[in-house]
Amino acid sequence: MRLKGRNIAIVGVGPGLGSAVVYMALREGAAVYAFARSAEFLERLKAEYSKYGVLHVSPKDFSRLEEAERAREEVRRVFPELHGLVVTAGCYTSQPVEELGEAELEDMLNKNLKAHIYAVRAFLPLMGRGSSIVLISSVGGAYKAWPRHVAYVAAKAATARAAEALAAELLERGIRVNAVAPGGMAKDFQPGRSYTVALGAPQAPPEEVAKVVIWLLTDEASWVTGAVIPADGGRRLL
Numbered sequence: 001m002r003l004k005g006r007n008i009a010i011v012g013v014g015p016g017l018g019s020a021v022v023y024m025a026l027r028e029g030a031a032v033y034a035f036a037r038s039a040e041f042l043e044r045l046k047a048e049y050s051k052y053g054v055l056h057v058s059p060k061d062f063s064r065l066e067e068a069e070r071a072r073e074e075v076r077r078v079f080p081e082l083h084g085l086v087v088t089a090g091c092y093t094s095q096p097v098e099e100l101g102e103a104e105l106e107d108m109l110n111k112n113l114k115a116h117i118y119a120v121r122a123f124l125p126l127m128g129r130g131s132s133i134v135l136i137s138s139v140g141g142a143y144k145a146w147p148r149h150v151a152y153v154a155a156k157a158a159t160a161r162a163a164e165a166l167a168a169e170l171l172e173r174g175i176r177v178n179a180v181a182p183g184g185m186a187k188d189f190q191p192g193r194s195y196t197v198a199l200g201a202p203q204a205p206p207e208e209v210a211k212v213v214i215w216l217l218t219d220e221a222s223w224v225t226g227a228v229i230p231a232d233g234g235r236r237l238l
């Protein structure tokens with residue numbers, strides 16, 4: 001149990017990667033506070049995953065600083081200290097630049113970038129030396145500049161660079177910040193299933209990426225900060 005006694009907040013939990021990280025963190029002994037925008041989804045998550053450990057949930061939109069700060073106060077009431085923060089919030093879009101609308105660009109920046117920075121800003125007062133922050137970027141943006149993806153690639157590149165800048169800023173406070181850059185990932189996480197996947201496959205089970213996130217939360221990664229780790233089974237190399 002590599003996260004026993006640790007309190008972890010996970011922001012932007014959906015049915016894929018976020019749920020896999022919640023499940024694995026609970027199985028590693030962490031107490032988890034999960035946030036997403038949908039109250040209904042969170043209630044289902046709590047009903048299904050509470051059997052694995054201590055799980056709190058609360059609907060919040062982290063693209064608004066005020067809501068992120070309200071989330072921190074809720075966390076503070078049950079966890080005096082936070083040892084880990086994972087931000088899986090995000091969204092995807094693709095179109096030629098001439099077809100990119102204002103609302104779409106704003107949505108990309110709100111969910112893929114602002115929600116990450118506001119989550120870090122809000123939760124930092126609860127985090128001390130030895131704690132770990134993981135932001136989810138994407139191979140598209142962190143490693144590749146795909147055509148017809150300017151909004152997504154720019155937002156995900158910004159998330160990766162934000163992780164590096166935050167790592168530099170928080171170095172002296174002993175707080176590690178890293179980003180994980182997945183390739184294609186399925187959104188169908190199911191606890192405890194068995195699966196096979198070949199290197200180079202276009203889509204990973206979210207577990208493959210969640211394992212990297214969990215490792216970054218543990219002391220096994222205590223010398224890793226400011227890294228942007230691709231977790232795409234090598235697909236970006238093809």
Ligand SMILES: NC(=O)c1ccc[n+]([C@@H]2O[C@H](COP(=O)([O-])OP(=O)(O)OC[C@H]3O[C@@H](n4cnc5c(N)ncnc54)[C@H](OP(=O)(O)O)[C@@H]3O)[C@@H](O)[C@H]2O)c1
Nearest residue numbers: 012013014016017037061062063088089090111138184185
């Ligand atoms: N799936 C892939 O192929 C892939 C590839 C590379 C990178 N990624 C990245 O990996 C992460 C997880 O991916 P996924 O496929 O599991 O995504 P997902 O199912 O779309 O989950 C993302 C979750 O974040 C939530 N969210 C978005 N904005 C938020 C905000 N402002 N405040 C709180 N919650 C917010 C979403 O809620 P709503 O549904 O209500 O917006 C959703 O529940 C994302 O950052 C994604 O961009 C995914």
